[in-house]
Amino acid sequence: MFQAFERDANFEATPGVENVQVEREEAWDRVRRRLRAELGDDVFSSWFGRLDLVEIVEGVAQLSVPTRFLKSWIQAHYLDRVRTLVTTECAGVAQINLFVRGAQRPPLRVAQPQQQDHAPASKSAPAPARLAAAPASPSSQAERLQLAVADADGLQGSPLDKRLTFSSFLVGRSNALAHAAGERVARIEAGAAPLYNPLYVHAAVGLGKTHLLQAVAHEVIGSGKRVIYLTADRFMYGFVAALKAQTAIAFKERLRGIDLLVIDDVQFLQGKSIQQEFCHTINALIDAGRQVVIAADRPPAELESLDERVRSRLAGGLVVEMSSLDEQLRVKILDTRIAAARVHHPGFEVSPAVVGYVARMITTNGRDLDGAVNRLLAHTTLSGQLPTVESTELAIRDLVRSREPKKVRIEDIQKLVATHYNVSRADILSSRRSAGVVKPRQIAMYLSKQLTLRSLPEIGRRFGGRDHTTVLHAVRKIEGAVQADPGLRDDVELLKRMLQE
Known part of the structure; x- marks a missing residue:
C-alpha cells in the first residue's frame, strides 16, 4: 500500500515540474519578443536569433550561443539589456551566464555585472601584446614575422605561412596584373607615397588571392616595416575584445601606427559599428601615407552587406581581379606540385599526357589541382604503377563532377x-x-x-x-x-x- 501511495505521489508531482518548464519557456518567449520589439527585426535576427535559454539553476539563467564571436558581441553591446529582461521576465533569476555551445560551461554562480562584463583576458580574449610598441626595425626576420601576428589590445593577427611568398607564386595571364600590383606595393622605395591605396584584389575561392596577400606581407616585413595581416573575422573579434576590455582607444591607435594593413576575406565583415571602425581605420592609414591591401571574393560594388561608405573607399584605390586559371597556368601549377611531391617520393613520375588531361578537366581552382596530385601520388604508392590517362580519369572523377558552375555577372x-x-x-x-x-x-x-x-x-x-x-x-x-x-x-x-x- 505504501509503495502504491508513493507511486501516486510521484505521479501527482510530475505535472508541477512540467508546469515550471512551460512557465520558463513562456518567459523566454517574452524576453525574445521584447528584444525584437526594442531592437528591430534586423538586429534581433543578426545577434539574437540563435540565443537559447538552456536552464535555470540556483538563480542563474544559462544562455548559449553557437560561436565565440557572437558571445563576445552580445557581452560587449547587449549584456545589460538581456540581463534586465531575463531577470524581469523569469521568476527567481538574479543573474545570467552566457556560454558557447559545445564549450565548457561557465561556473554556476551569481556574479556582479562588472565581473561579467570584464572577464579576465585569458578566459575570453587574447592577452594584449605590443604591436605599435615594437621597434620599427626588428633585429631579426623571426622577430619581424612575429610582429605580423602579434596582438594589439585584443587584436590577434592571423599567422603567415612562410611558404606563401612571391618566389612561390606562379604567374599566368589570369593573375599577372594582380601579381604586378602586389609586387609594386610591396617593393616601393622607403619614403615614397603609396601608388595604389588601397590595393583591392578580388577572386573566387582557390585562385591565389590569399597567397598574394601573404607574399606582400612577407616582402614588407623583410624591409623592416611594421605589418599586420588579418582576416575579417579576426578584425571583428579584436574590435569586440577591445570594447569589452575598455581598451578601444588603444586598439585604434596601435592599429593605425603600422606601415601595412592587410585584410583578407573582407566580404565577411559584419556589424555597423565594426564597419564604421574599419572605414575610419582605412581612412586614417591612407591619410597618413600608410599602405592598405584588401582581398574579397567579389568587387567592392557587389559587397551588398557592407556600408556604402566602405564600398566607396575600397573602390577608390586600384581594384584588380584574379580570374579563373588558364590552362597553361594550371599545367605550371601541376608541374610544380608534382616536383614538390617527388622530393619525398622519388619514384613519383607523371607523364605530360596525364598532366595535360588533368589541366583540361579540372578548371575550377588550385586547391582541386592539389587534390588531383594527391590522388595520383596515392595511386602510384599504393599500386606501384605510374598513372595513365585511364587510371587518372577514375582517380579524379569526383573533382571533375564537383566543379562549381561558372559565376555569371x-x-x-x-x-x-x-x-x-x-x-x-x-x-x-x-x-x-x-x-x-x-x-x-x-x-x-x-x-x-x-x-x-x-x-x-x-x-x-x-x-x-x-x-x-x-x-x-x-x-x-x-x-x-x-x-x-x-x-x-x-x-x-x-x-x-x-x-x-
Missing part, C-alpha cells in the same frame, strides 16, 4: 542579351520604353535573378537605378511568357546555356 548578362536582340547595353540601361528595348531589358532582369545571387534592389541599381518593384514585374512577366511562348522559352534557355558555359 549581371554585366555579362546585359551584354549577351543586348547582342542577341541587336540593341546596345546602353539601351537596356536607358529609360527608353519602346518594345524593342523593353523586352530585352526584362529578359536580362529575369536572367539576372535566375543566374546570380543578387537581390532585387541590387539588380535594379545595375539596370540604371530602377526600383526593385520594376525588376519584380519584369521577372514575373518573363516567367509567364516563357510558359506561353515556346519560341521565347527556347531563346531564354539558349541564353542561359551560353552564359553558363
Whole structure:
C-alpha cells in the first residue's frame, strides 16, 4: 500500500515540474519578443536569433550561443539589456551566464555585472601584446614575422605561412596584373607615397588571392616595416575584445601606427559599428601615407552587406581581379606540385599526357589541382604503377563532377542579351520604353535573378537605378511568357546555356 501511495505521489508531482518548464519557456518567449520589439527585426535576427535559454539553476539563467564571436558581441553591446529582461521576465533569476555551445560551461554562480562584463583576458580574449610598441626595425626576420601576428589590445593577427611568398607564386595571364600590383606595393622605395591605396584584389575561392596577400606581407616585413595581416573575422573579434576590455582607444591607435594593413576575406565583415571602425581605420592609414591591401571574393560594388561608405573607399584605390586559371597556368601549377611531391617520393613520375588531361578537366581552382596530385601520388604508392590517362580519369572523377558552375555577372548578362536582340547595353540601361528595348531589358532582369545571387534592389541599381518593384514585374512577366511562348522559352534557355558555359 505504501509503495502504491508513493507511486501516486510521484505521479501527482510530475505535472508541477512540467508546469515550471512551460512557465520558463513562456518567459523566454517574452524576453525574445521584447528584444525584437526594442531592437528591430534586423538586429534581433543578426545577434539574437540563435540565443537559447538552456536552464535555470540556483538563480542563474544559462544562455548559449553557437560561436565565440557572437558571445563576445552580445557581452560587449547587449549584456545589460538581456540581463534586465531575463531577470524581469523569469521568476527567481538574479543573474545570467552566457556560454558557447559545445564549450565548457561557465561556473554556476551569481556574479556582479562588472565581473561579467570584464572577464579576465585569458578566459575570453587574447592577452594584449605590443604591436605599435615594437621597434620599427626588428633585429631579426623571426622577430619581424612575429610582429605580423602579434596582438594589439585584443587584436590577434592571423599567422603567415612562410611558404606563401612571391618566389612561390606562379604567374599566368589570369593573375599577372594582380601579381604586378602586389609586387609594386610591396617593393616601393622607403619614403615614397603609396601608388595604389588601397590595393583591392578580388577572386573566387582557390585562385591565389590569399597567397598574394601573404607574399606582400612577407616582402614588407623583410624591409623592416611594421605589418599586420588579418582576416575579417579576426578584425571583428579584436574590435569586440577591445570594447569589452575598455581598451578601444588603444586598439585604434596601435592599429593605425603600422606601415601595412592587410585584410583578407573582407566580404565577411559584419556589424555597423565594426564597419564604421574599419572605414575610419582605412581612412586614417591612407591619410597618413600608410599602405592598405584588401582581398574579397567579389568587387567592392557587389559587397551588398557592407556600408556604402566602405564600398566607396575600397573602390577608390586600384581594384584588380584574379580570374579563373588558364590552362597553361594550371599545367605550371601541376608541374610544380608534382616536383614538390617527388622530393619525398622519388619514384613519383607523371607523364605530360596525364598532366595535360588533368589541366583540361579540372578548371575550377588550385586547391582541386592539389587534390588531383594527391590522388595520383596515392595511386602510384599504393599500386606501384605510374598513372595513365585511364587510371587518372577514375582517380579524379569526383573533382571533375564537383566543379562549381561558372559565376555569371549581371554585366555579362546585359551584354549577351543586348547582342542577341541587336540593341546596345546602353539601351537596356536607358529609360527608353519602346518594345524593342523593353523586352530585352526584362529578359536580362529575369536572367539576372535566375543566374546570380543578387537581390532585387541590387539588380535594379545595375539596370540604371530602377526600383526593385520594376525588376519584380519584369521577372514575373518573363516567367509567364516563357510558359506561353515556346519560341521565347527556347531563346531564354539558349541564353542561359551560353552564359553558363
